[in-house]
Amino acid sequence: MCEHPISRRDWLKLAAMLTVTGAAPLLSAFDARANAEPDAPVRIGYLPITDAAPLLVAHNKGYFAAAGLQADKPVLLRSWAQLVEAFLSGQVNVVHLLSPMTVWARYGAKAPAKIVAWNHVNGSALTVAPDISTVNDLGGKTVAVPFWYSIHNIVLQDLLRANGLTPVLTKSGPLERNEVRLVVMAPSDMPPALAAKQIGGFIVAEPFNAAAEKMQVGKVLRFTGDVWRNHACCVVFMHERDITGRPQWTQKVVDAIVQAQLWTRAHPQEAAQLLSRSGADHYTPHTAEVLTDVLAPSAAGEGRYLGDRAIVHADWHQKRIDFQPYPYPSYTEELVRRLKTTKIDGNQAFVAQLDPKFVAGDLVDERFVRRSITSVGGMQAFGLPDGFDRRETVIV
Numbered sequence: 304m305c306e307h308p309i310s311r312r313d314w315l316k317l318a319a320m321l322t323v324t325g326a327a328p329l330l331s332a333f334d335a336r337a338n339a340e341p342d343a344p345v346r347i348g349y350l351p352i353t354d355a356a357p358l359l360v361a362h363n364k365g366y367f368a369a370a371g372l373q374a375d376k377p378v379l380l381r382s383w384a385q386l387v388e389a390f391l392s393g394q395v396n397v398v399h400l401l402s403p404m405t406v407w408a409r410y411g412a413k414a415p416a417k418i419v420a421w422n423h424v425n426g427s428a429l430t431v432a433p434d435i436s437t438v439n440d441l442g443g444k445t446v447a448v449p450f451w452y453s454i455h456n457i458v459l460q461d462l463l464r465a466n467g468l469t470p471v472l473t474k475s476g477p478l479e480r481n482e483v484r485l486v487v488m489a490p491s492d493m494p495p496a497l498a499a500k501q502i503g504g505f506i507v508a509e510p511f512n513a514a515a516e517k518m519q520v521g522k523v524l525r526f527t528g529d530v531w532r533n534h535a536c537c538v539v540f541m542h543e544r545d546i547t548g549r550p551q552w553t554q555k556v557v558d559a560i561v562q563a564q565l566w567t568r569a570h571p572q573e574a575a576q577l578l579s580r581s582g583a584d585h586y587t588p589h590t591a592e593v594l595t596d597v598l599a600p601s602a603a604g605e606g607r608y609l610g611d612r613a614i615v616h617a618d619w620h621q622k623r624i625d626f627q628p629y630p631y632p633s634y635t636e637e638l639v640r641r642l643k644t645t646k647i648d649g650n651q652a653f654v655a656q657l658d659p660k661f662v663a664g665d666l667v668d669e670r671f672v673r674r675s676i677t678s679v680g681g682m683q684a685f686g687l688p689d690g691f692d693r694r695e696t697v698i699v
Contacts, residue, residue, distance in 0.1 A: 425528030
């Protein structure tokens, strides 16, 4: 098995934390911290991926400060396990989490936290070895995902099944021609593993897909946003204690994030530099060149993806990554439905009991982001029609 040991340890650690028993001591630590510091400043925890862009831009551009909030320098964490642990224990109080992971946290671990906004849409892809031309070519090979509770795992399994392939999670030894082994792997390990032929492909957030192409070790086979139109990937997650106990503070936090999303949409090249290792705050270890390929891709690049059919739905006019904050209820409902048919390593019994409509109303608190969107000119400011409803489009 080619899975990196540290990724397996992180998965097991996170699996233990996101249970009622495992989360209890962390949530107790959060309560103690909150009681001792009821007016805690904005403390952002993030992973060095483009998903974190709005949180980092809001800090860098001074949007929190302009709203009258004290904001500490964002804390870079190296794994989802570290990020969840820091959040549940109260070391950080504003994070971006994979949208399916929030379902796991609230209903698997009973964590009192909610989604207050989307962080971004799209921004992920299935990247494969250069000799792979179709999804069918993945038969008998291993593909890496960043976590079981991720949009990546959901979309990948939909793609595999639509092409007559069977995802397997725990099988050891040789695979049948119609089987694809899925493993959890840290995003930073994915391009090197692909180069070493340990895996046949990976599906993950940017900029690791762009990095693999820049290294000439892989190519984008399909963008996830070309399968599930304008899907959320990471969302903004906050503690209910802050949401209910500090509503004005929460509103200002969301206002700053929404402003950051607007700025990033209007200044993608500047955002790439800001987020890069050469930026003033050194937020991520990525080069500005790789981040520019994601945030401000060239027209020639889009033409190549159309030719390679990494983009099938040209009429959708999707951006490689885009930013809009409204958490459409239809997405949350569809996410829960698809989680029920997605294979996940570990206990997922709680998923079968979830009602999609209930989760859409219970997991998400949209009050703050609605006000934020209205204050900046409505949904049209993000290139979207007015209104807070949409129909989900998923075409594999």
